[in-house]
Amino acid sequence: MKKNSILNVPLLSPGWKKLAYVFFFLPVILIIGLALASPSMDPNSAGEIFYGFWAIGFGILNLTREKVEDEMIRSFRQQAFQTGFFWMIWGLGALMLVNYLIYDRVTTEIFTAYLVLFLLNGYIYGAFQYQKFMVGKEDS
Amino acid sequence: MKNTIKVERAKKDLTQQDLAEKVQVSRQTINSIEAGKYVPSTVLALKIARVFGVGLEEVFSLEESD
Numbered sequence: 141m142k143k144n145s146i147l148n149v150p151l152l153s154p155g156w157k158k159l160a161y162v163f164f165f166l167p168v169i170l171i172i173g174l175a176l177a178s179p180s181m182d183p184n185s186a187g188e189i190f191y192g193f194w195a196i197g198f199g200i201l202n203l204t205r206e207k208v209e210d211e212m213i214r215s216f217r218q219q220a221f222q223t224g225f226f227w228m229i230w231g232l233g234a235l236m237l238v239n240y241l242i243y244d245r246v247t248t249e250i251f252t253a254y255l256v257l258f259l260l261n262g263y264i265y266g267a268f269q270y271q272k273f274m275v276g277k278e279d280s
Numbered sequence: 281m282k283n284t285i286k287v288e289r290a291k292k293d294l295t296q297q298d299l300a301e302k303v304q305v306s307r308q309t310i311n312s313i314e315a316g317k318y319v320p321s322t323v324l325a326l327k328i329a330r331v332f333g334v335g336l337e338e339v340f341s342l343e344e345s346d
Contacts, residue, residue: 210305210306211305211309211320211324212306212308212309212318213309275308275312276308
């Protein structure tokens with residue numbers, strides 16, 4: 141059965157995983173460099189750099205093809221995106237509730253686009269790896 | 281959904297890897313289907329039945345809970 145091409149998500153080749161791992165280590169070097177160059181740097185900026193780079197790293201991993209990209213892996217991937225979004229919504233809801241109970245307001249400076257993207261991509265990655273782990277566990 | 285893939289494989293003397301290659305999926309996918317952990321698509325179920333040379337309902341059947 142042919143799929144509607146507008147809904148098709150082209151996946152990256154497995155080699156892109158190496159670039160994703162670079163994005164996990166790059167902010168460490170960057171932050172050390174920035175701290176040495178500008179010791180008065182805002183600590184929140186460091187957090188944003190970490191969240192941004194890790195979000196990109198997880199994003200690349202989530203959109204990279206497995207060695208055998210068959211229908212089970214595709215169904216795991218779809219489930220992972222759904223579960224990741226679900227976890228993110230409830231996680232953010234929990235953070236807002238805690239913030240409300242402590243500071244009497246639901247909004248806070250920690251809710252940035254970088255943080256939300258990092259959490260979303262991290263949860264998706266976690267949900268995908270968990271499904272693969274469960275299959276591997278039952279296999280052995 | 282239950283299946284008789286293991287039995288059919290034994291009849292044809294096929295390993296999970298052999299079957300996986302014939303239907304172009306990973307061995308883990310065949311293992312998960314055999315164990316009832318993953319329900320294959322209609323296309324994959326038909327491919328598996330074709331490898332064994334039997335009808336779809338001889339390989340896959342519904343359970344009470346389905």
